[in-house]
Amino acid sequence: MDYFVIEGPTPLDGDVRVAGAKNAVLPLMAAALLCRGESVITNVPDLRDTRFFLDLLRELGVAGELGAGTLRLETASGVRSVTAPYDIVRKMRASIYVLGPLLAACGEARVSKPGGCAWGPRPVDLHVAGLAALGAEMSEEHGYIVARAPGGLRGGRYRFEPVSVGATCNVLMAAALARGETTLENCACEPEVVQLGEALVGAGARVEGLGTRTLHIQGVDELQPLRCAVIPDRIEAGTFLAAVAVAGGRIRLAGCRLDHVAPILGVLRDLGCEIRAEGDLLVAERSGPLRPVKVETEPFPGFPTDMQAQVMAAAALADGVSFITDTIYPDRFTHAAELERLGANIEVKNGTATVIGVAALQGAPVMATDLRASAALVLAGIAARGRTEVRRVYHIDRGYERIEERLAALGARIERVAG
Numbered sequence: 001m002d003y004f005v006i007e008g009p010t011p012l013d014g015d016v017r018v019a020g021a022k023n024a025v026l027p028l029m030a031a032a033l034l035c036r037g038e039s040v041i042t043n044v045p046d047l048r049d050t051r052f053f054l055d056l057l058r059e060l061g062v063a064g065e066l067g068a069g070t071l072r073l074e075t076a077s078g079v080r081s082v083t084a085p086y087d088i089v090r091k092m093r094a095s096i097y098v099l100g101p102l103l104a105a106c107g108e109a110r111v112s113k114p115g116g117c118a119w120g121p122r123p124v125d126l127h128v129a130g131l132a133a134l135g136a137e138m139s140e141e142h143g144y145i146v147a148r149a150p151g152g153l154r155g156g157r158y159r160f161e162p163v164s165v166g167a168t169c170n171v172l173m174a175a176a177l178a179r180g181e182t183t184l185e186n187c188a189c190e191p192e193v194v195q196l197g198e199a200l201v202g203a204g205a206r207v208e209g210l211g212t213r214t215l216h217i218q219g220v221d222e223l224q225p226l227r228c229a230v231i232p233d234r235i236e237a238g239t240f241l242a243a244v245a246v247a248g249g250r251i252r253l254a255g256c257r258l259d260h261v262a263p264i265l266g267v268l269r270d271l272g273c274e275i276r277a278e279g280d281l282l283v284a285e286r287s288g289p290l291r292p293v294k295v296e297t298e299p300f301p302g303f304p305t306d307m308q309a310q311v312m313a314a315a316a317l318a319d320g321v322s323f324i325t326d327t328i329y330p331d332r333f334t335h336a337a338e339l340e341r342l343g344a345n346i347e348v349k350n351g352t353a354t355v356i357g358v359a360a361l362q363g364a365p366v367m368a369t370d371l372r373a374s375a376a377l378v379l380a381g382i383a384a385r386g387r388t389e390v391r392r393v394y395h396i397d398r399g400y401e402r403i404e405e406r407l408a409a410l411g412a413r414i415e416r417v418a419g
């Protein structure tokens with residue numbers, strides 16, 4: 001397995017462009033199952049997760065090609081299978097996104113239960129209950145979620161509790177082809193959910209309320225193929241900005257949507273980063289000391305849980321004590337123990353990490369456990385004194401394209417070693 005070797009400390013300096021959003025392209029790929037014909041999606045990041053999802057769609061009978069950032073998904077020959085097999089789903093939880101579209105387009109779907117992830121359980125009860133509200137018969141058979149709607153789906157009403165990005169996407173996609181009107185309440189309004197809704201509308205769906213907690217969907221008989229460009233990845237943008245917070249220096253970020261990263265900028269400025277827009281660029285620098293922060297993750301437009309680990313890496317070097325609470329995933333702190341191997345001083349209790357800042361981190365071998373934890377360890381390694389090895393970097397390859405090359409272009413001393 002490949003690993004990264006990082007020599008630090010190195011301040012960052014240079015320009016970087018934000019890639020298309022992983023968490024936007026995955027539901028868009030699933031939505032292609034609702035459409036007849038060739039969907040074309042551009043600004044697609046070439047990631048392990050994108051490739052995994054393409055493998056899944058091919059397994060279902062979709063002809064798909066990804067090249068030079070453009071994804072072509074042909075469904076004219078129809079769906080060959082309605083089963084998302086365990087061997088694919090276990091590698092990528094987002095496979096659950098095919099449940100709603102397969103059910104709506106084919107009247108049935110069998111998706112392996114995704115199980116948990118590095119930091120604990122990842123339930124799918126809201127996906128199941130939301131689809132049942134559209135008239136589907138839902139059951140579990142031998143580790144698979146089985147959904148049936150032989151007579152097609154009908155409009156219904158459902159309220160998500162808690163707010164769920166995945167369940168909102170799944171039920172929104174199914175409702176697009178359900179007969180009649182659907183009202184969904186307490187919806188996620190992350191930019192990735194809004195883009196999915198806009199892409200569906202562009203294909204002929206009738207959706208009102210995008211960007212708010214309440215969606216009204218009037219089902220239609222069929223959808224045209226998707227035509228859309230994936231929005232920039234706000235979490236990747238936040239990760240590069242957090243890298244400046246951790247390592248110091250100055251970078252210019254291109255292709256970033258200010259309205260999407262606003263919740264992240266507030267915390268980074270509290271940490272001591274100066275961040276300003278210069279034309280289409282976002283300029284971030286940090287030359288002074290890092291300041292402690294008190295952060296709570298929340299659904300958009302709150303501070304995202306996907307940035308929690310990266311901010312912890314910065315807080316580890318702050319002048320004082322920081323408190324980081326993840327209200328969405330209270331156990332999402334596997335990175336804390338690995339950061340402690342680098343000399344950080346962190347105590348995790350009841351969903352809150354108390355981070356007592358230290359003067360410097362020391363390089364050491366560490367283990368990546370999940371996508372954003374990996375990113376946090378890489379950022380910490382760039383700031384740590386000496387050599388850091390980050391193992392199991394396949395985690396980071398799921399959500400960041402060539403991250404070591406792009407960080408090296410910003411001056412980090414990082415290289416990938418084939419393991």
Ligand code: EPZ
Pocket residue numbers: 022023024026094121122123124125126127128161162163164165166167188305306328329371372399
């Ligand atoms: C999406 O996961 C993202 N993944 C995650 O990003 C992100 O952390 C998460 O949203 C929260 O923003 C993709 O978009 C592919 P949720 P998802 O359903 O949809 C509970 C990354 O690093 N819940 O919004 O699975 C759940 O336990 C990944 O890019 C239920 O109780 O997250 C959590 O507490 C990691 N029942 C809360 O809702 C359900 O049926 C939010 O989860 C579903 C969720």
